[in-house]
Amino acid sequence: MGKTEKFKKLFFSTFQISACTFGGGFVIIPLLRKKFVEELGWIEEQEMLDLTAIAQSSPGAIAVNASILVGYRVAGFPGALVTIFGTILPPFLIISIISLFYKAFRDNVYVSMAMTGMLAGVTAVIFDVVYTMGKNIFKQKRVLPVLVLAGSFIATYFFKVNIVWIILVCAIVGMADTLYTEKKKKEAK
Numbered sequence: 001m002g003k004t005e006k007f008k009k010l011f012f013s014t015f016q017i018s019a020c021t022f023g024g025g026f027v028i029i030p031l032l033r034k035k036f037v038e039e040l041g042w043i044e045e046q047e048m049l050d051l052t053a054i055a056q057s058s059p060g061a062i063a064v065n066a067s068i069l070v071g072y073r074v075a076g077f078p079g080a081l082v083t084i085f086g087t088i089l090p091p092f093l094i095i096s097i098i099s100l101f102y103k104a105f106r107d108n109v110y111v112s113m114a115m116t117g118m119l120a121g122v123t124a125v126i127f128d129v130v131y132t133m134g135k136n137i138f139k140q141k142r143v144l145p146v147l148v149l150a151g152s153f154i155a156t157y158f159f160k161v162n163i164v165w166i167i168l169v170c171a172i173v174g175m176a177d178t179l180y181t182e183k184k185k186k187e188a189k
Helices: 003-019 025-039 045-057 062-100 102-107 109-139 143-157 163-188
Strands: none
Touching (some): 003 025, 003 062, 025 045, 025 109, 045 062, 045 163, 109 143, 143 163
């Protein structure tokens, strides 16, 4: 596949995903995974998990961050630019059109019912992300990632700890674990 075809595929893939993504940034993650990991095979499963973690912990919208990282991974800086436009163009167009008819949309019973119905679908998609990512953590058969997963959930759900602190602690734990693992590999040689 030539560069032009790859850029077209990147743009139209992210454009299509973004145009059909309702319910917040996390909804885009399984769609990106399905497209770029399963269908196109441009990214490995573990790498997609890593990109998702980076996208989530970076400032800005997770959907845009994830698209930028995927684009950069697939085609460097130009790929990131292509995926930015592919991701932000659909919401920009949709919101521009809705803003022209805001009052009609706000008071429309059918639009309200559609939005309520989409909540169930969004919940299912987010559950799929949690299940898929959680399953991959358990497949590693390592205790530390499972403890970090459980600890993060408990801190967020029961103790209402700010997500920024959880991300920082997880980053420190991840760095320490990586350094420890690399040191063990070097000692084994």
